[in-house]
Amino acid sequence: MTTVARVQPNQHEMESAHRIVGAISQVFSTKVVGQENLRESLLIGLLTGGHILLESVPGLAKTTAARVVADAISGGFNRIQCTPDLLPSDIIGTQIYDSSSGQFVTQLGPVHSNIVLLDEINRSSAKTQSAMLEAMEERQTTIAGTLHPIPEPFLVIATQNPVDQEGTYPLSEAQTDRFMLKEVLRYPTPQEEAEVIFRIDAGVYDRQEKPRPVVGLDDMRRLQSVVRSVHLDPVLVHYITQLIHVTRNPQQFLPPQLAKLVQYGASPRATIAFSRAARASAVLQGRNHVLPEDIQKLAYRVLRHRLILGFEATRLGVTPETVIDAVLQSVRVP
Known part of the structure; x- marks a missing residue:
């Protein structure tokens, strides 16, 4: 690694x-x-x-x-x-x-x-x-x-x-x-x-x-640099990748009635989005390191447009948020 x-x-x-x-x-x-x-x-x-x-x-x-x-x-x-x-x-x-x-x-x-x-x-x-x-x-x-x-x-x-x-x-x-x-x-x-x-x-x-205006564009560019330096522990990186893995292999981790509704899981862009957004979320909370809560808080926003559910999900009224809840519950929090 x-x-x-x-x-x-x-x-x-x-x-x-x-x-x-x-x-x-x-x-x-x-x-x-x-x-x-x-x-x-x-x-x-x-x-x-x-x-x-x-x-x-x-x-x-x-x-x-x-x-x-x-x-x-x-x-x-x-x-x-x-x-x-x-x-x-x-x-x-x-x-x-x-x-x-x-x-x-x-x-x-x-x-x-x-x-x-x-x-x-x-x-x-x-x-x-x-x-x-x-x-x-x-x-x-x-x-x-x-x-x-x-x-x-x-x-x-x-x-x-x-x-x-x-x-x-x-x-x-x-x-x-x-x-x-x-x-x-x-x-x-x-x-x-x-x-x-x-x-x-x-x-x-x-x-x-x-x-x-209360800040300038130079301030924002410096702040972007700070966000990129926020610490993301390797354990949390693996937590993110495991969440994404579950969306791609729902039959192995999710209840059968939910797993059969998921046609496609999230792409690697979701993993990148999680890591970048979690760092920014930590800064918004005044921290220079990411916590599991930052990742969990972002799950709906990162995954809801990346999970592709079948027609049967629409008929049953199952939303991406329902599946995301099950994904979060299936992975142990570090």
């Missing part, structure tokens, strides 16, 4: 990380009521360079949350409303003819930003989805043979509406696998919904009340 020694973040680095995370969280809470899982997932995505898939009905503050985080880190923000007629060039950019100079000039698309919100990604065509996913993976675009890097940090937040499926192009399993986490947003509680009305009446959401 080959291992590379990592120097754990020192106290000064952890204090700086705690300050940055706290400042962003405070700005988030001024504009977004509740949605703590969304806040945590967005921060994990920022700290790791991973991308987030959000599933929810309309009106649950997804755009507001993304814009607020971008404002808090002094980053650029672009929102792309996906429609069937959206072209790849509308996302990555194209060349246009400048009549004044008689030359073609490059116009970069909205993907060239720090935080990009792809609203209802499943409404865009497969060709456009592929162009976006390529930009996410390569962190650059090619326009007329010239490479254009995407600025760092770079976070893509794609949304899907589970209610209205008419006229949509569902993402394939291979495409959803490219998202580090999938978060499912729930309706707010009556108290949280009342708080939204109170804040509207108080003018909190007026456009001129844009949050002031």
